[in-house]
Amino acid sequence: MKEPAEKATDLFRQMNKNRRDVFKAYQGFTATIKKGSAIEDKYQSLILIACSILSQCDMCISLHVQNAATHGATKDEIIDAGLLAVAMGGSPKMMYMRYVYEEAEKLFD
Structure with missing residues (x-):
């Protein structure tokens, strides 16, 4: 069975194949946001972890x-970013912490 990040990569390939114009426009949009951001990459990734939990997207959480780890976030920072989402979203969002813990354990343990 494929990991969530692998599933996301497969999805991106499929989107790029089927609607390259839309996928490239989306990539350009997100690249423009990141490029002009006053927020460092590490903190952007941590914010996106919380947003991914609130969106209930296991593939997004994994990515x-x-x-975040690639940009220097520690395991504790990653877990705390997820817990902030739980604080906002309650117990239904807590169920998505499973994906944060699974990915963090693969990267840090």
Whole structure:
């Protein structure tokens, strides 16, 4: 069975194949946001972890946990970013912490 990040990569390939114009426009949009941001990459990734939990997207959580680690976030910072989302979203969002813990354990343990 594929990991959530692998599933996301497959999805991106499929989107790029089927609607390259839309996918490239979306990538350009997000690249422009990041490029002009006053927020460092590490903190962007941590914010995106919380947003991914609130959106209930396991593939997004996996990708953003990996990105946060790549940009120097510690395991504790990653977990705390997820817990902030739980504080805002309550127990239904807590169920998505499973993906944060699974990804963090693969990266840090």
